Amino acid sequence: METSSEVVLTGCDALADDVRRGLQRSPKRLQPRYLYDALGSRLFEAICELPEYPITRAELNLLAAHSVAISAGVASPLTLVELGGGNGEKLALLVVALVDAGVDLRVELVDVSATALELATRKLARFPQVSVAGHQATYEDGLRRIARQRAAEGRAGGMMVAFLGSNIGNLEPSAARLFLVSIRAALRIDDRIVLGTDLVKPESELVAAYDDPLGVTAAFNKNLLVRLNRELGANFTLDGFAHRAVWNAAESRVEMHLESLRTQRVSIPGSGCEVAFAAGESIWTESSYKYERAGLVAWGTDLGLARHDQWVDEEAGFAVTAFDAVGFRPGSSPS
Numbered sequence: 059m060e061t062s063s064e065v066v067l068t069g070c071d072a073l074a075d076d077v078r079r080g081l082q083r084s085p086k087r088l089q090p091r092y093l094y095d096a097l098g099s100r101l102f103e104a105i106c107e108l109p110e111y112p113i114t115r116a117e118l119n120l121l122a123a124h125s126v127a128i129s130a131g132v133a134s135p136l137t138l139v140e141l142g143g144g145n146g147e148k149l150a151l152l153v154v155a156l157v158d159a160g161v162d163l164r165v166e167l168v169d170v171s172a173t174a175l176e177l178a179t180r181k182l183a184r185f186p187q188v189s190v191a192g193h194q195a196t197y198e199d200g201l202r203r204i205a206r207q208r209a210a211e212g213r214a215g216g217m218m219v220a221f222l223g224s225n226i227g228n229l230e231p232s233a234a235r236l237f238l239v240s241i242r243a244a245l246r247i248d249d250r251i252v253l254g255t256d257l258v259k260p261e262s263e264l265v266a267a268y269d270d271p272l273g274v275t276a277a278f279n280k281n282l283l284v285r286l287n288r289e290l291g292a293n294f295t296l297d298g299f300a301h302r303a304v305w306n307a308a309e310s311r312v313e314m315h316l317e318s319l320r321t322q323r324v325s326i327p328g329s330g331c332e333v334a335f336a337a338g339e340s341i342w343t344e345s346s347y348k349y350e351r352a353g354l355v356a357w358g359t360d361l362g363l364a365r366h367d368q369w370v371d372e373e374a375g376f377a378v379t380a381f382d383a384v385g386f387r388p389g390s391s392p393s
């Protein structure tokens with residue numbers, strides 16, 4: 059197996075600026091991608107094992123059962139891209155189906171987390187015939203780079219972009235739509251997108267999935283403060299903040315917050331700022347939007363994507379939808 063990796067993040071500087079800007083906003087906000095340092099990526103793996111978080115198991119089952127149908131008809135050679143793939147376990151299921159079908163495969167992994175890239179690269183090492191490249195980058199930067207390389211090399215064949223785990227749910231709907239437009243713009247006709255999305259379900263199940271009794275998700279959320287202390291020299295006290303998960307039905311999203319338990323000031327030297335918190339004020343660290351299955355298909359169709367097929371785990375409330383790139387409709391072309 060050939061492997062390579064490159065870092066296209068600006069690293070600590072982006073974190074420092076984003077933290078300063080995000081904590082000056084009202085409400086205070088930090089981007090969810092900062093949850094995934096080395097420990098955050100491991101804690102997310104632990105979340106996937108929790109009984110209250112069934113969506114990883116549901117998506118793995120859907121991919122295991124339908125990987126042949128999901129990848130049916132793709133061109134060979136194929137560039138298989140996964141955006142924010144974590145440990146690569148799900149991608150490996152698609153790789154098995156493609157390798158078995160004799161597709162000449164090249165895998166491009168995009169993830170902000172070096173730990174995730176390492177885990178996924180290790181997971182794919184069992185396919186010696188597949189070349190794997192890792193890009194430590196945001197979704198947008200990684201995808202742009204891969205599309206540019208594909209064009210510059212005049213690479214023949216198809217592309218399939220996997221955006222699984224309901225990662226798209228971490229984007230605001232307007233940003234998610236724009237991002238789908240940019241994925242579509244990176245594709246050629248007949249290329250494919252495979253989208254994993256969590257669906258709307260009863261509030262008690264949604265909240266439990268983000269606030270488990272063992273406190274693993276709380277640790278995942280609070281680890282962001284540990285990261286800011288380590289990387290920016292901040293002085294957050296962990297017992298001064300509490301993990302909160304709330305279902306916002308009007309916006310169809312679960313919000314994760316870190317709520318200040320008292321009036322306090324926190325110094326963040328790496329961001330050159332000091333931040334005041336009122337008791338009860340929170341830092342909004344993640345949104346996870348939940349979708350309706352029919353809405354997803356309509357959304358894709360509107361962006362120049364034709365539904366290839368959709369598979370749903372009704373019990374867990376999770377959908378995998380595959381789209382093929384077709385022509386843009388007037389008015390939906392990215393500009």
Ligand SMILES: C[S@@+](CC[C@H](N)C(=O)[O-])C[C@H]1O[C@@H](n2cnc3c(N)ncnc32)[C@H](O)[C@@H]1O
Nearest residue numbers: 091094142143144169170171174196197222223
């Ligand atoms: C919720 S985990 C899901 C992992 C995997 N897709 C799954 O279904 O198990 C999100 C993954 O995306 C990565 N990630 C989060 N935000 C990102 C961003 N803006 N750009 C690139 N990667 C991101 C994280 O490091 C993590 O590996």
